[in-house]
Amino acid sequence: MPLRVLPLLVFFVPAIGANLSLWWSQHLGLVPDCNVYLEGCTSISAAGRYEPVIFFFRALIIPTAVLMMLFWRLTCCWLGELGERSRTRLAVMEAIGYVAGLFLILYATFLGSDGDGYRLMRRYGVTVFFAFTYLAQLLATGVLYARLRAGLTDVAPWVVRTMVAGCALMLLGGLASIPAAEWALDRSAANNIIEWNLSGLLMGWFLLAWLAWRQTDFRVRFTTERARRPGRAG
Template identity: 40%
Template sequence: MPAAAGRSLWPLALLAGALPLVATLIALRLSVALGLVPDCNPFIDGCTSISRAARHGLPNILFRALLLPAAVLQALVWMACPQWLRGIGGGPERALRTLPALGIAAGVFLVLYGSFLGTEGEGYRWMRRYGIAFYFGFTCIGMLIVSDQMHRRLHGVPLQRRISRSLVTLCALLPLLGLAHLLLPLAWSGPDVKDAVENITEWWAGAIFTAFFFVLAWAWRGTRFRVRIGGGE
């Protein structure tokens, strides 16, 4: 176990996943209530994107108030992951050293996206668009590294096998979403269909990211990952 005593870190991973989820749900329900977006199931109908649901008024304010600290928490989670992975058996040191850089970059782009959400102008639209694209990309790479190492190392007991299997399944779903994003619009023409497919894949990708942090919190709790404040790991 990475540490025999100290403060448990699994609530950090839990909050890192929960805050964006809560922010998105609050923004969606408020936007529906205010008539800003249609009342539907975005995971199936693709009637709105996450960005559109949180673009205006009070939903935008609340969404950003929760999303920006979530970006910091997620960066901290990625920075803690190498120490945890070393504690359960390590892995290629080069791969582990990339996780903090990936996490910080993902957090910066998530802050960029949240900061400019709701602004107008082509430059601002560009920063929002690429902010979320790079956030998704860097987070996906981090998920693949962590999931691969967990699959190799967490196999001693049934709980650990379930944790590892859950993360590998989540990572396998992301390329499938990417293929759906590319191929489904080819089967059904029209801008409305394209927008709906993009919206649906965005919502499901966000749900997978949230589930990843939840499963990681489960793994940290199961392996008793702790930190000694002021005394090192």
């Protein structure tokens, strides 16, 4: 399987995991039945928290974290090949991508565990995952947008502009969660609506990244060079 499909996996695996877990939990009567994107009757965590759904949820979310970390490593290579000169920016993007993946694993590991300590780890896990994934996406989008402004169109302009728009919408959604937590009539529902939709935008960015990789014909090749030394006469 070519590694160029990696962003597709990063998009589809968690999308399938979250939405099928939601459907399954609703079917079993574990969570309320509604359109979570519009009504916010339950959170992503609640959708995957209860047995037997939690085993399916973890089985998809934890591999997603590993795939994401690999994605950020390859994205740094890709942007470097496109001509990005700031090695510091690429290194920071890769590092925060790794941190995001590790905290997603932390979140999934302790999902469903009782106790204030476990609840705190889940909260930190999901918060850091969202924030750091967004920051990594913002850095990558910034590189592509700078290239577009310089007249370099190896990635289609509409893809880059959609990435920029998605990042802007995620920022607005994050800011909207602050007053929603204070003034909404149903704070829990408001936060759940924002959470589900922000997750969709966050994952949708990886679909755009797949298009960008494809348009630049990005490929990964593993090679080995063996140093050959002449034998010594006995």
